[in-house]
Amino acid sequence: xxTAASLADSLPPGFVEVVVPGEAxxxxxxxxxxxxxxxxxxxxxxxxxxxxxEAEQVLAxxxxxxxxxxxxxxxxxxxxxxxxxxCAETGLPLLGMVEGASxxxxxxxxxSAIDAAAAPERGSADHLHDxxxxxxxxISSLLNAPVTIEDASSHxxxxxxxxxxxxxxxxxxxxGRRVPREVRDHFRSLGVFRRMARSDAPFFxxxxxxxxxxxxxxxxxxxxxxxxxxxAIAENxxxxxxxxxxxxxxxxVALSLLxxxxxxxxxxxxxxxxxxxxxxxxxxxxxxxxEDGPWRVAVLAGPADLDAEARCQLWQALCRRRxxxxxxxxxxxxxxxxxxxxxxxxxxxxxxxxDLVRGEGRTNAAxxxxxxxxxxxxxxxxxxxxxxxxxxxxxxxxxxxxxxxxWPALVLARxxxxxxxxxxxxxxxxxxxxxxxxxxxxxLEALIDFWGEPKRAARSLGVHxxxxxxxxxxxxxxxxxxxxxxxxxxxxxxxIARLRARDGRAAT
Numbered sequence: 001x002x003t004a005a006s007l008a009d010s011l012p013p014g015f016v017e018v019v020v021p022g023e024a025x026x027x028x029x030x031x032x033x034x035x036x037x038x039x040x041x042x043x044x045x046x047x048x049x050x051x052x053x054e055a056e057q058v059l060a061x062x063x064x065x066x067x068x069x070x071x072x073x074x075x076x077x078x079x080x081x082x083x084x085x086x087c088a089e090t091g092l093p094l095l096g097m098v099e100g101a102s103x104x105x106x107x108x109x110x111x112s113a114i115d116a117a118a119a120p121e122r123g124s125a126d127h128l129h130d131x132x133x134x135x136x137x138x139i140s141s142l143l144n145a146p147v148t149i150e151d152a153s154s155h156x157x158x159x160x161x162x163x164x165x166x167x168x169x170x171x172x173x174x175x176g177r178r179v180p181r182e183v184r185d186h187f188r189s190l191g192v193f194r195r196m197a198r199s200d201a202p203f204f205x206x207x208x209x210x211x212x213x214x215x216x217x218x219x220x221x222x223x224x225x226x227x228x229x230x231x232a233i234a235e236n237x238x239x240x241x242x243x244x245x246x247x248x249x250x251x252x253v254a255l256s257l258l259x260x261x262x263x264x265x266x267x268x269x270x271x272x273x274x275x276x277x278x279x280x281x282x283x284x285x286x287x288x289x290x291e292d293g294p295w296r297v298a299v300l301a302g303p304a305d306l307d308a309e310a311r312c313q314l315w316q317a318l319c320r321r322r323x324x325x326x327x328x329x330x331x332x333x334x335x336x337x338x339x340x341x342x343x344x345x346x347x348x349x350x351x352x353x354x355d356l357v358r359g360e361g362r363t364n365a366a367x368x369x370x371x372x373x374x375x376x377x378x379x380x381x382x383x384x385x386x387x388x389x390x391x392x393x394x395x396x397x398x399x400x401x402x403x404x405x406x407w408p409a410l411v412l413a414r415x416x417x418x419x420x421x422x423x424x425x426x427x428x429x430x431x432x433x434x435x436x437x438x439x440x441x442x443x444l445e446a447l448i449d450f451w452g453e454p455k456r457a458a459r460s461l462g463v464h465x466x467x468x469x470x471x472x473x474x475x476x477x478x479x480x481x482x483x484x485x486x487x488x489x490x491x492x493x494x495x496i497a498r499l500r501a502r503d504g505r506a507a508t
Contacts, residue, residue, distance in 0.1 A: 004070030281382025
């Protein structure tokens with residue numbers, strides 16, 4: 001489900017921003033309302049107002065679209081106190097678009113994003129790439145030069161066809177779909193990327209070593225953000241006689257890049273929602289995008305000092321770099337979860353991610369994975385997730401903890417939760433009232449852990465065995481317990497663990 005807030009998040013920062021969050025209502029379409037139009041907008045519609053210059057004109061429309069999915073206004077109107085107050089009272093999400101942006105461009109990007117969210121698997125970005133190839137040919141004809149269109153990460157999105165006047169750098173760029181590292185380093189040393197990030201003015205870059213020809217560079221920006229660039233091979237600075245046509249072509253490129261980014265962000269959000277639904281147990285039938293099971297759900301911990309959303313993005317990027325093209329990874333609450341195929345090999349399997357985590361754990365001790373039980377049906381994934389979360393809460397040694405290794409801590413944690421809900425009345429209370437309670441409880445714990453082995457119990461405490469015997473006699477005189485009874489030993493050990501957890505000390 002895409003909402004007005006998630007739609008705003010998918011667009012470049014500052015392009016469209018949330019002014020009033022309102023209710024999380026699903027967005028399925030875009031409705032354009034004109035000033036004076038009192039036609040009510042239906043549920044699922046994001047409404048934008050055309051022709052409004054005063055807040056009173058917007059207020060007259062708000063009452064007719066109170067059931068809509070959101071309201072999109074110029075930022076000046078969206079920031080009006082009266083408009084924001086009415087939207088907040090009705091639960092209507094209010095979005096503000098950046099001042100200076102053309103309404104047609106904003107509407108086109110938003111509509112494209114909504115369409116992409118409605119059909120995320122349709123391949124709706126294909127026509128945008130086709131458009132970019134047409135624009136590249138158009139700019140190439142205008143400048144009479146070979147042209148490539150790239151995003152801000154130097155990935156090639158489109159290129160002109162038909163020219164033979166190219167250098168090795170352009171050939172490698174087109175074949176590899178990205179500018180080679182040595183070429184990027186050359187342009188970076190000349191300050192090209194820094195200049196593109198700061199200004200939208202075209203500029204000329206002289207030729208470099210290794211046969212790199214000179215280029216005419218046109219930064220592509222929207223809403224104050226650098227989105228990408230247009231590169232044309234040229235021996236000399238170009239004397240442009242068609243500035244208006246070039247500006248129009250650059251605006252088309254910016255619009256296409258905005259649409260591509262919005263679609264990519266929305267696809268990611270849709271996938272996150274799908275994964276969250278799966279690990280919550282909300283899905284009964286196996287989704288088409290989920291490979292065949294059985295599956296395990298794992299908690300991915302670390303890096304430290306990051307919130308769950310940031311950790312999720314890092315884990316997704318790491319998995320993609322290592323070959324998992326569509327990682328089934330999502331944040332839910334305070335944890336990051338991964339749905340893994342169990343008992344097989346290759347990217348996306350429990351064994352593959354185990355190797356990855358262990359490798360990362362060698363340099364970052366905070367990186368860990370806690371793996372839940374294997375399940376055969378999607379509706380059982382919630383059980384695997386809850387088990388993994390329990391393992392994460394219990395902790396454990398090593399970068400990877402599975403149920404087979406962590407079950408004792410799991411059983412202990414579940415028992416302690418039961419004790420905390422209704423604390424037992426145990427003989428330990430009398431022992432705790434003694435002045436030497438800490439020493440005696442530690443001794444009792446060692447005696448139980450090393451039952452029948454007083455020397456090992458003494459070594460664990462760092463004292464002489466006779467000291468352990470003396471303490472045992474004292475605690476038995478203070479506390480009416482029978483250490484020969486295995487049930488009493490088990491109950492006492494659990495009660496000691498409860499006290500440790502309550503006081504913030506780890507149970508041994």
